[in-house]
Amino acid sequence: ETGVTQTPRHLVMGMTNKKSLKCEQHLGHNAMYWYKQSAKKPLELMFVYSLEERVENNSVPSRFSPECPNSSHLFLHLHTLQPEDSALYLCASSPRRTSPSDTQYFGPGTRLTVL
């Protein structure tokens, strides 16, 4: 596998379920990101990890819980979601996070539907 991979690609869950999204990067990068992409809206940054430490949480509700066990893996744990949380969740990675030369590379996304 190369680049940034995400699993599952599609997920349907009820509001009382607990599920997790997984992201893996094979690029040797030190920064990883979770974004939410909803229809007609710009990509919204949710969380940023740098060297496995969470460095930013953009006022995301606590029903979203990120985890970064090492620099190659990133998880997004979901529980008691709302229908408005239905969206495409994108993972990205970059060599570092502060320089524009550190391009962010995106995974294919997980299409989440909350019933």
Next chain:
Amino acid sequence: EDQVTQSPEALRLQEGESSSLNCSYTVSGLRGLFWYRQDPGKGPEFLFTLYSAGEEKEKERLKATLTKKESFLHITAPKPEDSATYLCAVQVLKNYGGSQGNLIFGKGTKLSVKP
């Protein structure tokens, strides 16, 4: 407030009909401007980074330019396979931590090229 606006929201072209997409930005200080291409159901694919006014970059039928207030993505003699949503993002200068390095995205321009 830092802001990125893309226009038009959607653009329909005939194959071979050249045109331009616009990305205007209002930011406190620009570190870099990024163009991405996104196909339906997929993650954004990196195209270009521009760092300073007057800079231009080209890739096949695409050419990106940058001024102090906006960027253009020029598409010359487009083909149906150029159909996608094109996203613009800026990385801003910040004197405080946390947000440094983060990207601010526009809503994108959906391009359709008919044969």
